Amino acid sequence: MEKQKKPIQPDKVLVNLEGVQDESYRITFAQGLFPSQIQRHIQLVKKKKKLKIHRLAIITDSRLKRIYGKQLTSLLGENTSVFHVPAGEASKCREMKNLLEDKLVAAKFGRDSAIIAFGGGVIGDLAGFVASTYYRGIPYFQIPTTIISQVDSSIGGKTAIDLPSGKNLIGSFYQPKGVFIDVDLLDTLPEDEFVSGLAEVVKHGMIRDRRFIVFLEKNVSSILARDKKVLMETLKRSCKVKASVVSEDLKESNLRKILNFGHTVGHAVETLSNYKLHHGKSVSIGMAVEAHIAHKVGYLPEEDVHRLCWLLERFGLPVELPKGLSPGKIIEVMGFDKKNEKGIIHFTLPSAMGEMKENKGQYGLQVNMDEVEKALDELVK
Ligand SMILES: NC(=O)c1ccc[n+]([C@@H]2O[C@H](COP(=O)([O-])OP(=O)(O)OC[C@H]3O[C@@H](n4cnc5c(N)ncnc54)[C@H](O)[C@@H]3O)[C@@H](O)[C@H]2O)c1
Ligand SMILES: [Zn+2]
The missing domain is CATH 3.40.50.1970 (Rossmann fold)
Structure with missing residues (x-):
């Protein structure tokens, strides 16, 4: 019998990039x-x-x-x-x-x-x-x-x-x-672009900063009147949330997923409108629907769903699914979202104003599709 050869140990040279580059700005x-x-x-x-x-x-x-x-x-x-x-x-x-x-x-x-x-x-x-x-x-x-x-x-x-x-x-x-x-x-900036952008601002409060949500609730009219002082504070606090999330998770492995709140349904709504509905408005509808789903699965109290929708509406943002959109169609389009791994639909859902639900340290939550369908059915008039 032929003697088994020892596997050859390859030579290795380390290209050490640890701590070489600080990309902070x-x-x-x-x-x-x-x-x-x-x-x-x-x-x-x-x-x-x-x-x-x-x-x-x-x-x-x-x-x-x-x-x-x-x-x-x-x-x-x-x-x-x-x-x-x-x-x-x-x-x-x-x-x-x-x-x-x-x-x-x-x-x-x-x-x-x-x-x-x-x-x-x-x-x-x-x-x-x-x-x-x-x-x-x-x-x-x-x-x-x-x-x-x-x-x-x-x-x-x-x-x-x-x-x-x-x-x-x-x-x-x-x-x-x-x-x-x-x-x-x-x-x-045209009014429509301005208002649509506020959806991402609300999202930032919702995913990480309860006090920012309270600030927004108190300052709706000043923000809409583009009061510079209030607007600057709004931008700064919103940026702080985004900056804190991306610096903790540079390449979107877990935490950064919370930035997708409202975007799973939002992207489907945007796609089904043939991109005629503004991204921010689609995300606003997406957040309202996803908050409703979060309530259905027992993560978010009903009063918080209302509180979020009320805030979005006061900013002039939509919270209802556009007429004629069937839940089945939305689910079908969501299944094709590139962010979904292996056809499984993941959501990032709130558990309170300013807080996202974690499951064993993971923010991407697998939700029972029946619950999603039920929640969508309730929202279709
Ligand atoms: N890289 C990321 O992390 C990230 C995050 C969110 C969105 N995006 C991308 O951002 C894009 C949407 O950005 P947007 O909403 O800023 O769109 P946009 O850049 O197309 O701007 C919207 C319109 O407003 C006009 N405009 C811009 N600033 C203006 C101003 N101060 N006064 C008057 N007119 C002005 C522009 O000419 C344009 O017609 C999408 O492509 C989206 O994918 C990227
Ligand atoms: Zn967005």
Whole structure:
């Protein structure tokens, strides 16, 4: 019999990346930050992080260029240029990424460049993704201009483009070097965008900060009147929740799932409206439905379901399923959500105002589909 050979022990060399990179960054809040203070703040970050940046490429959209073109020009030195794409979700695509890269190369932007994303979530996601692959990654900064981008998309380092077959299918985790939030930029934000963005603000209170929910309840009218002081406090507290969640779970392994509250049903509603219903409004409906499910399965007291719906409604957000949507259709679409592992539908559900239900340390909860169907049936008029 042949003697069994000892398995050869491969040689190993460790590529030690532990603690090599600190990707932390600051979110700076101020009124009147844009445009006069931006250069100074970027200089401060450059110095602190020892970044060698000699050229800046500002990426924005056509609508913002029309409104803020003059102020953007005032940011321009001989080493700065503005590039823009058409406003709207359709620009978060491969073609626009290619186009921007070609323009950057043609204008001789090299390794020593940085990108400033000036716009809403579309620009932040697209420009961030360009930055993450351009010259294998150059620094980028965010100047978010919508509520969604100020409290949500500019924090956490998720960058992406859409494919015809689905949203955010290609992208990367790539952190900005700094985020600059100027509440004055919201002056020009259309009412519909403003109100829709408040859904994510309510979500942040609901998932982690009961006192923030109380603050929102007390300040509905000032927020809707865009009172700067109250608005700034609202943005800051909302950002604090998002920042705390993403810094505890950078790559969405568990805790970060709580940010999906309202999004499982919300995405289905958004998809079934052919993306005609605004993301924020879909999420508002999603939160109302998911809170109802949480009640059905015994996690959330009924009074808290009402409290959440009342707050959303006072902000002018919808809490009822659009007419004609059947529960079966919603369940079918939810089954295709890419966040679901192996066809099993997971929810992240609240157990109180400001608190999410955990099961053995896990926030992704498997819910009996009959309960989901029952809850949806009750909500369909
Ligand atoms: N990366 C993330 O973690 C994350 C999180 C949430 C959402 N997102 C993404 O964000 C995108 C949605 O972002 P959005 O709602 O900001 O949309 P958006 O960027 O398309 O902006 C909405 C509209 O408002 C206009 N606008 C923006 N700021 C303005 C201002 N200050 N004044 C006047 N008009 C202004 C824009 O030109 C656009 O027409 C989606 O693509 C979504 O996938 C990403
Ligand atoms: Zn969202």
